[in-house]
Amino acid sequence: MSETYRPEHAPADHPPVMRPKIGILVANLGTPEGTDYWSMRRYLNEFLSDRRVVDYPAWKWQPILKLFVLTRRPFSSGKNYRSIWNTEADESPMMTITKRQVAALRAAAAERYGDAVMVDFCMRYGKPSTQDVVERMVAEGCTKIVFVPLYPQYAGATWATANDQFFRALMTIKRQPAVRIAPEYFDHPSYIDALAQSVERVYAGLDRRPDVLVASFHGMPKRYLMEGDPYHCQCAKTVRLLRERLGWGKADIDITFQSVFGPEEWLKPYTVEHVTALARAGKRNIAIMSPAFSADCVETLEEVNGEIRHAFMAAGGETFTYIPCLNDEAAHIAALMEVISENLRGWIDV
Incomplete structure (x- = not known):
């Protein structure tokens, strides 16, 4: 299928537009870009400044965060990350595993839906940011997006803040896509x-x-x-x-x-x-x-x-x-695809 086309009944000089797609956007917590002090500080500052995570009044919490937590915690957190860091890929295990999960989901979605869907991922904190990925998906023709936070159980500090960030990204889009938020799947x-x-x-x-x-x-x-x-x-x-x-x-x-x-x-x-x-x-x-x-x-x-x-x-x-997390185990990918497919019903049915 061509990525662009000229709409039916459009004049001959109408610029080509992206062929509509359905986006599947999975989201996880996030990861620092490195284990050094400043990488850890940037990540921890974004994470611990989220009112969903620490809901103390800003006037009380921010001085504690800036003067005490962020002067010391980046060192201990960096040490912890260094003990598990994927040095070959120079990234955290979460990033490595998330990439493998998304590759498996893309393959499963392509087998089931062909090129009618696009699968991508974002992180609530750090990169790739929710804002950047949503903008890219819309630019590539996604007129509908199913947003899937990768948290089986709902919590305000995980599920809700992921949704918050997704909605913030949509606020900047002139032609917003139709969206669905997949529900938590703790009992699926x-x-x-x-x-x-x-x-x-x-x-x-x-x-x-x-x-x-x-x-x-x-x-x-x-x-x-x-x-x-x-x-x-x-x-x-x-x-x-x-x-x-x-x-x-x-x-x-x-x-x-x-x-x-x-x-x-x-x-x-x-x-x-x-x-x-x-x-x-x-x-x-x-x-x-x-x-x-x-x-x-x-x-x-x-x-x-x-x-x-x-x-x-x-x-x-x-x-x-x-016992390791489910990661990219076949049964986990199959379970996630079931959750995704259930939330695609009415948009695309196979």
């Missing part, structure tokens, strides 16, 4: 099945079955739950559905929360404290997974498989099995 049968397959695959290769599987989700202040954020409830339902799909008992999977930041009480139990308690209670062989992350990143590779592993082993643990 294909997503649950993909999680279960990842557990079964890892367990099948172990000499000894772990005493318990810990499902560690990214945390958030408990106050957000009390203010109506459904994240905690959706995490709990994900774990229940996973347990049912695996055919396990309630004692076989624990739910915990990681990445505590700031002085407030966060969702509990905290992962690092929980795994330490497990080891001291005699459960010295555990497996752990992070169902809230669609791609392995610093929170899973460095925090879970690094810091939390070390805490567990230091407390007397014997084996710590990390």
Whole structure:
């Protein structure tokens, strides 16, 4: 199909226009461009200045952020990123994995829809920015866009801020495309099945079955739950559905929360404290997974498989099995394509 055409009934001198397409835009959190101080500072400043992430009044938070957090945290965060950095591609694992996910989604979409759709990705923080990608998709003929945040569970600090940025980008477009926002997919049968397959695959290769599987989700202040954020409830339902799909008992999977930041009480139990308690209670062989992350990143590779592993082993643990995120596994790509296809209905049906 030609990329440009002359509209029917248009005069002969009418300039060619881009042939209409449907855009599929997936979005993830983002990543620093490098591990040096200034790259980390730029990324952390954008991330921690987002009112969806830290909702303290600007007059109170910004001085703390600029004078204290951003003078020290870039060093420690840079060290954490360096421990997992993809040095060959000079990018973070999240970026590497997201590119692979998008390549797989493009292939799957092309097989199903031909050249009627365009698949791309953006990051809420850092590059490629939502603004740049939306502008490019519109320029290349996307008159309709399905926006898919790659967060299975809804949270204001992830899902909502991704949507906010997408809407901000649309505000600058003179001829806005029609848009749809794919809903969170925490209980989608294909997503649950993909999680279960990842557990079964890892367990099948172990000499000894772990005493318990810990499902560690990214945390958030408990106050957000009390203010109506459904994240905690959706995490709990994900774990229940996973347990049912695996055919396990309630004692076989624990739910915990990681990445505590700031002085407030966060969702509990905290992962690092929980795994330490497990080891001291005699459960010295555990497996752990992070169902809230669609791609392995610093929170899973460095925090879970690094810091939390070390805490567990230091407390007397014997084996710590990390189950990777779904990343670009075939079952995950198939699940995402189901979510996308469901949200394309009425626009393109195959």
